Amino acid sequence: MPDTRSQRPRLLFVVTEDWAFLRHRLPMARAALDMGLEVAVATRVSDHGDAIRALGITVFHTPVERAGLSPLGDLRYLVRLIGILRRFRPQLIHNVAAKPILYGTLAARLAARGAAVINAFTGLGILFTDDGGRRRSLKSRSLGGLLMAALRGLCRHRRVHMLVQNDDDRAFLARQGIGHAQRTHLIPGSGVDLTQFPATPEPPAPPxxxxxxxxxxxxxxxxxxxxxxxxxxxxxxxxxxxxxxxxxxxxxxxxxxxxxxxxxxxxxxxxxxxxxxxxxxxxxxxxxxxxxxxxxxxxxxxxxxxxxxxxxxxxxxxxxxxxxxxxxxxxxxxxxxxxxxxxxxxxxxxxxxxxxxxxxxxxxxxxxLSQAKIGAAIQALYGQVLDDPSLPSAPSRS
The missing domain is CATH 3.40.50.2000 (Glycogen Phosphorylase B;)
Structure with a gap:
């Protein structure tokens, strides 16, 4: 029998940790599966790879250091991402958080120039906020400046979209000249399952x-x-x-x-x-x-x-x-x-x-903010981005 997956558009998530994918991105992945996309994730696999695969999602083990810059380690990460893009050949790449956004977008420019990219800013992280003291360190400020300069260049392309969760972050990206206003989308989080989290009465008090x-x-x-x-x-x-x-x-x-x-x-x-x-x-x-x-x-x-x-x-x-x-x-x-x-x-x-x-x-x-409403918004965004006639067709599997 023919492999029906060969005709399905492919979506690749790039996320630092497998637990973070399960905890925060799974509703988006399920929304993509429900609309007929073939889904994969490039992430560091610790204890949750089998749970992700059981959902019908391909997993590419991609170790990465979340914090700071490590020239050799980051180069290895970029090379791994390039290899994954050439192997999986996605039409859509969904990068989540700072380092995947930086290297995932760069890898797409080098190895998947026809693919669309969604860069999801899930809050702006420690590079842009207080590091736990009263002031950000000089190193943190310097890294933040370098990251923003790189993002300004990488996110200008018409196939690169920005995804934020709140108006403050959308305004911040606009002030910094990162991305284009018409390609910056706001979807507030991944939603919540209202049956899993029902309204419940208070427990007895005190305490x-x-x-x-x-x-x-x-x-x-x-x-x-x-x-x-x-x-x-x-x-x-x-x-x-x-x-x-x-x-x-x-x-x-x-x-x-x-x-x-x-x-x-x-x-x-x-x-x-x-x-x-x-x-x-x-x-x-x-x-x-x-x-x-x-x-x-x-x-x-x-x-x-x-x-x-x-x-x-x-x-x-x-x-x-x-x-x-x-x-x-x-x-x-x-x-x-x-x-x-x-x-x-x-x-x-x-x-x-x-x-x-x-x-x-x-x-x-x-x-x-229900999971159903957010899932519909994600599907609409994916559909809009994939509707670009210049995107490559889903490749056949050999």
Whole structure:
């Protein structure tokens, strides 16, 4: 029998880590599969390669260092991507985050000149934000400048599209001259499965449980979360501050295990580690917290909102795209533990306000951020990009 895949347009995701693909890009991949595309991903394979392959997605193991520049390592990464493009011959390349965007776009120019490229900026990362202190380092500023200069050149081509998750990032790219306004698209995240994350009633209280879910990074505001816990403890509040997640040694802003153990020993936070049952986490929480320095569209708050939990977050790009101050949660200044503690304390003391904010959060997700709505938007974008008559036809398999 003929291989029907030979006539299907091919989509290649370029993502740094297999766990990140499963956690954040899988709804997009499923939307592509549902519209008849053949899908592959170039990523570092750790523990999740088989789970991805089981979905009918081809996996190319592509090791890469996420942080910083390593001339030899980055050259090897570029060469691997060129080889994958020549082997898989995609019509569409979807690069996610800084290093895949840089080298994936360059590889496309060198080895897949006819293919279309979508560069997905999932928040602008540590090259463009505070690195966990009050100022970005000279090295970080220099790398950010080099990256932006390279992107200005690589993203001018008419087949290169930009994909952002919030208006702040779209405005930033426009100010920096990266991409073209007519080829810059906004889709807020990957959506949330409303059946997997149903609206649930609050658990009994006291204590009130204020929960932060995510990688334990300084740039996620984990330090401010612990300091807010210290302030609330000093006030004698019966509020349990809970961290759900793990350090990320591959990220230079990671919080160390020793620091977490210190906070736990001081009675400031409970640490649940990594959990797969995030719906159960939010069912057992009263308040969702994310004091991040910058986001794309934060998945943890999206899932908390679907679960009808009030949101406390920082007034920064990404977070303010989801949290409307005084409607579904509270916004506070970034890197301000006192303001964070005050917002948590306010919601902890007012159950009626928590429930009102939680209901509004759920309604917002139902209206515009469900997985079904975002999946349809992704399919429309892929269809628009692939409709370019100058794109090459899907090659036949030999």
């Amino acid at each position: 009130i449980r204020a929960v932060l879910v995510g990688r334990l990074l300084k740039t996620k505001g984990v330090t401010e979360f612990a300091e807010a816990a210290r302030l609330l403890k000093g006030l004698g509040r019966d509020i349990r501050m809970v961290l759900v997640g793990a350090p990320d040694p591959g990220n230079p802003t990671t919080v160390t295990r020793e620091q977490i153990d210190t906070w736990v020993s001081e009675g400031l936070v409970d640490w649940d580690g990594e959990r797969d049952d995030i719906a159960a986490v939010w069912a057992g929480a009263h308040i969702a917290v994310l004091p991040s320095y910058r986001e794309g569209l934060p998945k943890s708050l999206l899932e908390a909102a679907a679960s009808a939990r009030p949101l406390v977050a920082t007034d920064v790009p990404g977070c303010r795209a989801l949290v409307r101050d005084g409607e579904n949660g509270l916004l506070v200044p970034a890197q301000n533990a006192a303001a964070l503690a005050e917002a948590i304390d306010r919601l902890a003391a007012d159950g009626e306000l928590r429930r009102a904010y939680g209901a509004a959060a759920r309604a917002d997700v139902e209206a515009r």
